[in-house]
Amino acid sequence: MTNQLFINNEFVASKSNETMDVINPATGETIDTITFATEEEVNDAIEKSKHAQGEWEQVPAPTRAEHVKLLIPLLEQNKDELANLYVKEQGKTLAEAEGEIDKAIQFIDYMTSLSMSNKGEVLQNSVSNETIQLTKKPIGVTAGIVPWNAPIMVLMRKVIPALVTGCSVVIKPSEETTLLTLRLAELFRASTIPAGLVQILPGTGETVGTQLASHKDVQMISLTGSMRAGKSVYQHAADTVKKVNLELGGNAPVLITPHADLDKAVEYIVTARINNAGQVCTCPERIFVHKDVHSQFIEKAKQRMNDLQVGDPFDNNTDYGAIINQKQLDSIDYKVQEAVNNGAKLVLGGHKLEGPGFFYAPTILDNVKTDDRAFKEEIFGPVLAITTYSDFDEALEAANNTNAGLSSYIFSDNLQEVMTATERLKFGEVYANCEAEEVVNGYHAGWRESGLGGADGIHGFEEYYNTTVSYIRW
Secondary structure, rough: OOEEEEEEEEEEEOOHHHHEEEEEEOOEEEEEEOOOHHHHHHHHHHHHHHHHHHOOOOHHHHHHHHHHOOOHHHHHHHHHHHHHHHHHHHHOOOHHHHHEEEEHHHHHHHHOOOOOOOOOOOEEEOOOOEEEEEEEEOOOOOEEEOOOHHHHHHHHHHHHHHHHHHOEEEEEEEEEHHHHHHHHHHHHHHHHOOOOOOEEEEEEHHHHHHHHHHHHOOOOEEEOOOHHHHHHHHHHHHHHHOOOEOOOOEEEEEEOOOOHHHHHHHHHHHHHHOOOHHHHOOOEEEEEEEOOOHHHHHHHHHHHHHHHEOOOOOOOOOOOOOOOOOOHHHHHHHHHHHHHHOOOEEEEOOOOOOOOOOEEEEEEOOOOOOOOHHOOOHHHHHHEEEEEEOHHHHHHHHHOOOOOEEEEEOOOOOOOHHHHHHHOOOEEEEEOOOOOHHHHHHOOOOOOOHHEEEEEEHHEEEEEHEEEEEEEOO
């Protein structure tokens, strides 16, 4: 049983009796049992983070970046072991796990290069002997709540900019990927990053998450997860008016116009949709296909989806692996069956796969009603939910008719359609004739109930600063 917490650069036994079995999604077998942190242990970790942060912010920024960048060789040296553990605990393919580690390395390299980007500003005043100076300062102790679908990359999104800017960070990993996160803790311990700057506390949202969100000494909390979890964190953070950074659910629309390259569109959409078995917040969810190309699109999508290989995530021929757990598998199937019962046409799949583990067949739903749950909510699985449109303006309006606002897509070789869509789609990200990329120097952010603030690039980096204005008169 793994009953350890990572506090002040040491692995310490939890005082809690609350445990959870860790299940391999591809086999259904229990691979370990984890123990959760108590509220007292959360408070202790925050206190140690506060002490460490006070010293860390005095270290010159380039020196901080040098310490952080030494994580790169540690990740490279342990890549195979990390990827194998990732697959066993989370169920995505080995290629996807390795790719995420590579992306995390790229992210660290980029973020550490920003260590000297804190420029501040000097403003003129109407008083001749007074200068106004804006200075960016580290926000202090931060907290990060990490999801199960991208636990390495998202953890780095919350840890690396915090450390480089002079902050400390307390991480609550997802219960489903705690083992992998504790293995990453060993790399932090092996690095030259000072003790107390990174704490990792396995636990539930009700205990660990709530305490991190409400604690007076945590100056910023960042969560990547569901809308429900994000709203809970937002509410608990309100009492201390701390900074809140949220990246929540997506429910991304896709517009296929009569001028689309259908082969390209199908390839990009299917590739994006089966990423992590469809369990990614930027995945295409609601597909609007123009009536003139509808039958062609359906046929091409059916052929591509029918060729997919589903199963053992360690097999190099597997296109996508397992669903994270039984609850999520049941949720996917419920939304599919409900849509069919409401009149949607089942073109392909539409069922759980037999055998051990949690697998869902590649599925295509056509003629989905826009008020079906399969359209109004994320399916979060390997399902293409398709509806038809005839008027481009109406399709744009329907695409925007959602409480989500993370990612969106358009496929068209007509420049006017593309530019109109990029102007009128009210989402944090618009992908035109391409799959979701989320490059490290870009910006990843949601509108409406999909989030607050963002990650990646210089704008994500500067989330970890406060600004002081100084009026200097002589």
